[in-house]
Amino acid sequence: MESNKAIFEAVYDGDKNQLIDILEKNISLEIRNDQGRTPLMEAVYNKNNEIATVLINAGADVNAQDNMKNSPFLYAGAEGNVEIVKLVLNNGANFKIYNRYGGTALIPAAEKGHLDIVKLLVNWPNFPKNHINNLGWTALLEAVILSDGGKVHIEILEALIDGGCDVNIADKNGDTSLDHAKKSGYTEMVKLLQKAGAK
Incomplete structure (x- = not known):
């Protein structure tokens, strides 16, 4: 001992x-x-x-x-x-x-603005970049829902999109990242998501 x-x-x-x-x-x-x-x-x-x-x-x-x-x-x-x-x-x-919220390392990294981690994980072979946590959110959803729409989260969103994350996965209420970005008035995020084929 x-x-x-x-x-x-x-x-x-x-x-x-x-x-x-x-x-x-x-x-x-x-x-x-x-x-x-x-x-x-x-x-x-x-x-x-x-x-x-x-x-x-x-x-x-x-x-x-x-x-x-x-x-x-x-x-x-x-x-x-x-x-x-x-x-x-x-x-x-x-x-x-998974963490206590049923999430991967990518989800809180996206929420907290850790761009280097996000880029690393979305490009890592076989990493589950579209994993849905207990709240019904992916990293991409969380990056929009829990962001302030500012520069850091716009860069996070770009990295998630560039890394091949699905922009059309909806939350438990059927709302997509685009819906959340529109509701919050995050114009730049709306543009990025629409360009990536979000509906």
């Missing part, structure tokens, strides 16, 4: 050398703290990419979920941490693991 505590302390302290020493003792990388987080998840939550990289290279599970249903991939995507998202994608990210 002492080594379990030590691995979390090394992660919290960002002490790479101490972490490497602990890893040489072959302790489990999948132990959990009170929030249900593994050492890798804590490193990602703390935005310590160097420590996260050491843990991933040591074989930490990139798909483990905590009590809030976040995984390293889902959390890094929502927070715009491109380095970790790339690392996790290259180390077996499971696209069928």
Whole structure:
């Protein structure tokens, strides 16, 4: 149990050398703290990419979920941490693991304006870019519904369209992204969606 505590302390302290020493003792990388987080998840939550990289290279599970249903991939995507998202994608990210809203990493990335993440994911082979979450929204719908219609979300919308996202998927009420953009008075978004064949 002492080594379990030590691995979390090394992660919290960002002490790479101490972490490497602990890893040489072959302790489990999948132990959990009170929030249900593994050492890798804590490193990602703390935005310590160097420590996260050491843990991933040591074989930490990139798909483990905590009590809030976040995984390293889902959390890094929502927070715009491109380095970790790339690392996790290259180390077996499971696209069928969803956050507490039933969403992929792309959906909150689109909502929060993380353009680099959006571009990366829509162009990643076999990524489910048209996945519908528990609210009945795709990343494209969310980028319109939860945006302010400003420059950042216009760029996000462009990236989603360019990445091949379906512009005509409707929400649970039958409203499309175009309907929402019109209702909100987002003129630029309306133009982009119409040009992309939205109805």
